[in-house]
Structures are given as structure tokens and as C-alpha cells.
Amino acid sequence: MNTNTNNKLNYFSDCTTIEQIKKRYRELAQKFHPDKADGNTETMKQINLQYEQFKNKKFTGINHETKKQYEQTFDPFDGYREIIDKIINLAGIQIELCGTWLWVTGVKKDDKGKQAILKELNFKFSGKKIAWYWHAGEYHKKSKKNMTLDDIRNTYGSSTVNKQDKEQEQRQMIA
Secondary structure, eight states: OOOOGGGOOOTTTTOOSHHHHHHHHHHHHHHHOTTSTTOOHHHHHHHHHHHHTTTTOEEEEEOTTTOOEEEEEOOTTTTHHHHHHHHTTSTTOEEEEETTEEEEEOOOTTOHHHHHHHHHTTOEEETTTTEEEEESSOOOOOOOOOOOHHHHHHHHOOEEEOHHHHHHHHHHHHO
16 A cells, blocks of 8 residues: 555545444554554554544444434544643653553552542553553443453554653644
């Protein structure tokens, strides 16, 4: 596949549901993110722009249990940016996006202030992973398998978020 953005490839042309769009985005990010071996900054920018174009678009879905149709509005960020904005300046933490989960490490046991902020933002603490986690919407565990944080990284991929990334993103939005 040619990664030249002049091609104006539509990376999401065959996606008809919100789940398909999100899945395709994760796949493309894993392949083209600049931190990856085959990564390409210009291609990733194009993918992000196309992904964001779905914002507020309405999709019709079918509830698998009741078989009833429902309408859902797409939010490409599902609150991730807002959450990251609220914690990005907390000193000493590491923010990581693994699949569709935000993980925060580096919060010390006696740092009640940071813990309070994370709790207020609906983060939960995993004692086994010694990390805080957040996920948009409701989550129901589908497997009884207990994964380590490294298992999660290896299965779903991982991107770290830091203050410099956020500042660079803001500069690009202004330019």
C-alpha cells in the first residue's frame, strides 16, 4: 500500500458501524504510528483527520439481545482527550493508551492528591498491575483470564502519552 497522503486514500470507506471505525483506527494506528517501524507521520495525520470527520455522525445499530434498532452518535475520542487533559500535568506519572484503555502508573502509595484526582475521573486501581485504569463507557469482562500489564500491551498495543506529545499536538492544531 502506498502511504503517500496525496493519494487521498479513504481508510474507512468500508466501515458502516462505530465498532468497525474504531477497530480500523486501532489497526491503522498500530501500523502507521510514527513510533512504529513502518510508521509514517503524514499518513497518521491523514488517518486522524479522516477518523475525526466521523464526529457527531449518527449510526444505526441493532441491540443483539432485544433485536431493536437504536441510533448512536459517534464521538471519535469518547472522552479520552478530556481525561488526558486533566491528568497530563500531574508530575511523575506515565499515561499509556493500550487498546481502548488508559493506564496510569507512577502514582505513589502515599500520594493521596493524585489518587483523589484519578478517582474523581472514574479511574480504578488494579493492585495486581499497580496501575490506575480508565475506559470509556461501561465494561463487562468477557474472559476470566488475568492479564499482566505487559500482556495487555502485547495484545492490544501501547502508546505512551506525555506532556511534550500534548504540547506538540496543540502546536500542530494552531498551525
